[in-house]
Amino acid sequence: MRRTEMLARIVIAVCAVGVLVQAVALWRATGGAGFTRYFDEARAAREAAQEPSLSDLFEGTGLDDAHGKMEAVENRFALGLLPSGPDKHAVSVLTLALPSLLALGVAASPWGRRRAR
Amino acid sequence: MLRPLNRRGTIVPVLGALVLAGAAWAAAPEKAARTERGSTLVVPSAHASMGRVYYALPGRDAQVTFISDAPVEHIKGTSNRVVGYLVLGEGDAVESVAVKGGEFHLPVASIDTGIPLRDEHLQEERWLNASAHPDIVFRVTGSRDARLTRESEAFSTHSVTLLGSMEVKGVVREIAIPATVTMMPESEMTRGRAPGDLLGVRAKFEVLLTDYGVVQDEAALESSGKISNEIVLDVALFLATVSPDEARRR
Numbered sequence: 001m002r003r004t005e006m007l008a009r010i011v012i013a014v015c016a017v018g019v020l021v022q023a024v025a026l027w028r029a030t031g032g033a034g035f036t037r038y039f040d041e042a043r044a045a046r047e048a049a050q051e052p053s054l055s056d057l058f059e060g061t062g063l064d065d066a067h068g069k070m071e072a073v074e075n076r077f078a079l080g081l082l083p084s085g086p087d088k089h090a091v092s093v094l095t096l097a098l099p100s101l102l103a104l105g106v107a108a109s110p111w112g113r114r115r116a117r
Numbered sequence: 118m119l120r121p122l123n124r125r126g127t128i129v130p131v132l133g134a135l136v137l138a139g140a141a142w143a144a145a146p147e148k149a150a151r152t153e154r155g156s157t158l159v160v161p162s163a164h165a166s167m168g169r170v171y172y173a174l175p176g177r178d179a180q181v182t183f184i185s186d187a188p189v190e191h192i193k194g195t196s197n198r199v200v201g202y203l204v205l206g207e208g209d210a211v212e213s214v215a216v217k218g219g220e221f222h223l224p225v226a227s228i229d230t231g232i233p234l235r236d237e238h239l240q241e242e243r244w245l246n247a248s249a250h251p252d253i254v255f256r257v258t259g260s261r262d263a264r265l266t267r268e269s270e271a272f273s274t275h276s277v278t279l280l281g282s283m284e285v286k287g288v289v290r291e292i293a294i295p296a297t298v299t300m301m302p303e304s305e306m307t308r309g310r311a312p313g314d315l316l317g318v319r320a321k322f323e324v325l326l327t328d329y330g331v332v333q334d335e336a337a338l339e340s341s342g343k344i345s346n347e348i349v350l351d352v353a354l355f356l357a358t359v360s361p362d363e364a365r366r367r
Contacts, residue, residue, distance in 0.1 A: 067319060
C-alpha cells in the first residue's frame, strides 16, 4: 500500500473513532437515555401558563412522608441510544455510530490494497 | 325446505349472548359524565348524599406519573388532566376521613412522556387504544384502616387504604391502595390559592400491563427491554370542596 493511502485510512479510522467516542460521551452527559428527546417549547409554555401549584401548601403535613416528592418528566434535550422518530429525533448514538463503523470497516478492509499492487 | 329451529337451538345461543352481555356489563360499568365545562365530573346523587364531596383540581400540579423501568429505557409519563371527585364521611375525626365513594378519569391523550411519537404510540390500538377507551378510570368504593399520623390546627393527615377498581382498555380490576390523605380546612392562607376546604391524596402502587390486556406476551415485552410489564403509578391529587366549575364562576 502506498504511504498516502495508508495515511488516508488512518485518518478515516481516527475520525470514525472520534465520532463514536463523542457520541457516547454526549449520551452519558445528557443522562444516558434510551431514546432521544428534545426540549418541548409548547410544553414549557403550557406549564408556565398553568395555575400555581398547590403542593407547597401541603409541605410539613406529612402528605409526602411515605413516598417523597413525585418524579417529574424532564423537559430537556437528551441524546438517546436509539432514535425516537423520523425527524430530528432520528439523531442517536446508533445513527451516529453506523456511518462511523462503516467508515472504520472501509479503512480496515484489504479492498483496494490488492489493486495498488 | 327450511327446518324450524328447535328450542335447544334457540335457547342456548340466546342464553350465551345474555351471559356475554352481562359479563361485558360487569367488566366495565358506566362512567360518570363530565360537566358541561369538562373540568370535573357530574357527581351522582347517590354519592353526593353520602358526605362531603371534594373535587380534583386539574391543570396545576402533575397528578399521576407512570414509571416503566426497563433495561433499555426508564420511561416516565405524567398527566395533570385528571378530573373527578372523592366523597368523605362527615362526623368525628376518624369518620371524616372515611372514604364513601369517588371516581376519577385520566385522559389517555393527556399522558406526556417527553417524546411526542411515543405519546402517539401509547394512544394506538396496540397499546391503550384511546379511540375506544379515552380514559383510564379509577372508581373508589370505600376505605379501611384509617389512622391519624399528623395533626395541627391547620390540617390533619391520615394513612388509609383506598378500596375500589381501575379500568384500563375496558378491563376492570379491583385494587386496594395504601394512601396518605391530608385534610386542610379553608383559611386565609389557602383561600387565595383555591377556594373551599382542601384535600391532598398521595399514593403509589404497581399494576401489570398483562392484567389489563395491554400486553399479551409478557416474555416478548421483557426481552425487548424497552418497556416493563410492571408499571408504577405515583398519584398526587389535590382536591377542594369547591368544584373547578364553581371556582371559575366566582
